[in-house]
Amino acid sequence: MNTFWHRFKTHKKGFWALCVLIVVMGGTFSANFWANDKPLLILCDRGVFFPVFRYYPETCFMKGEDLEMDYLAPEFSAFLKQNHGRVLWPLYRHSPYRILESHKPVPSAPCELHPLGTDEQGRDVLARLVYGTRTCLMFGLWVAILGTLLGLMIGALQGYWGGRFDLYTQRLVEIWAGLPVLFMLMIIASFLTPSLEMLTLVMALFNWRSVSAATRAEFLKARGLPYVLSAKVLGATDFRTIWRHILPNATVTGISQFPFLVNAGIASLTSLDFLGVGLKVGTPSIGELLQQAKSNLYAPWLGLYPLCTLATILILVTLVGEGVRDALDPGRSS
Template sequence: MARIFKTKLSQRRWQNFKGNRRAYWSLWIFGILFVLCLCAELVANDKPLVVKFQGQIHSPLLTVYPETYFGGDFQTEAVYSEIETQCLIKTGGLEICYDDPEGVIADADDGVVEGRTIQQGWIIWPPVPYSFNTINYDVDKAPSTPDASHWLGTDDQTRDVLARVIYGFRISTVFGLVVVVISSVIGIISGAAMGYFGGWVDLLLQRFVEIWDSMPLLYVIIILSALFTMTLPILMVLVILFSWMGLVGVVRAEFLRARNFEYVRAARAMGVSDVKIMFRHLLPNAMVATLTFLPFQITGAIGTLTTLDFLGYGLPPSYPSLGELALQAKNNLQTPHLAFTAFFTMAIMLSLMVFIFEGVRDAFDPRKTFK
């Protein structure tokens, strides 16, 4: 793998990509955002990152601790957002935390409570102390406008919008990338076979593509959603089944044009296998035309997921979804922060991905060089 990136061709392509400043900086910005969203549990969570209790370090993200472990009364998992639980952690499990937790916490900062020296504990929270499904019962009105506690406000169930955007960004990006990669592989292989072999192979596959492409994706998903609950893997498979035809025509045309070139005939006369000719000699010539469509493929995949969630036929409501956020914005016009958040999140995400794939297209184009 390292040898591939050290070749002159790979270095020239990387220099071409870097020469497209818009694509280069978009890659950096999107990469930072994507890494942060991949680590969403470390950025937005209603569980602390690290807890020190009775001199020991604990990680609630990795281990489930019941409330009784900290000196509470319940066997269920501790709710760290409750002030009583925080008081128990900071005082080493003193039972008086249930009487006046705020006063006990204030005394605990001095290291002495009711004349006793305590084992002081502490809590380190993520930057956003809410998960995508955390309901804040202290909010009086839902949805609420942005404030110091909720930087982008809350939705109609008092869930933090910023946390849902972070998790929704991850789901949308992973969904779009997986769908585009798998559907592109299927479409390229199908188009290559149709263009290279021609004849009956081309005729039969064209008729199949025409019939399959005429099936409406939305109606199929509506029917299937009535039969079973949609999940992210199931929705991925359904979208892939109906999106792989986008590259078939482009790849087929390129292979039809190049299959009778002199170097292809020479390779065939030398006994080179059809698979090597197709994917080692012909496919690189079709890459520029193929990569031209990738920005439309990625935006189409993410747009499909957002549309299905907006219409209520996509992921379940428990999933953090940008489409569900847009639906809440439509239903709560009196709080425009939901609409602005959904719009700018989608616009920034799709713009960055389009700029990146435009740079990838230019990098593979031998006619373009940047200084």
């Protein structure tokens, strides 16, 4: 591990891309605490409240209905004055779901209150872009994790057993590889209720072939080496031989595909949301903002900022992937 990290740090583009990506992920994954229309903390005569963590109905603060309190409403400000309340607000007081009441036509251009403007429903673009980026990163990471695990398992079994099992399985893999991934996702999403979990699972089922091919090749090469034959002679089971002896030495090529699987997942989710068959309506997404930009060509900010964000994320992940590949296999370094 120390050798890998030293090699990775010498890859300047990959190392700095990882640093920037960590900052981006930290900012998006902590968005609830700095980009929200709910206070972080409320201190008043009635007690201490943490709206960012818990749901509080209007009846907790005043006479009203059993609905969540609107903390930006004038009634809440009046409640704070009457009860000597103090509030700790997030840095950016906008939620990706809040439809703002304004006399300006929507989508509105960037201004002091909304640095990136508002979308066609009057929601803040910056807040939706931050939360949408988080959704894309989560989706890409989980797709890459599940796809890598599935590819390692299938490739290991193919390469270790070989023979007819490898022949028949490889034909099935080739048939599976011939299926149009995006169209299959669109068909499945039209039958099932779209959710992040469902799309992640379906995408992972189509996103393992590159890992499987690399792992299969490594196992076919390693199964005839002396240390593997010695393990079999000593009575090691197939599972132990695969898990303890071959897999640690055969995962380098497969794991190097991980960042590129992340990119594929992010691009797929953005495409599905752009086509309107991805996440449920109202969920913040880069693809949904790009779809709005297509419908509102007179509002270029709806497409410019999401497109720049998407390109930046994909470039950063690609540079990190190149650094990981070169660190795991120095012979391929340019």
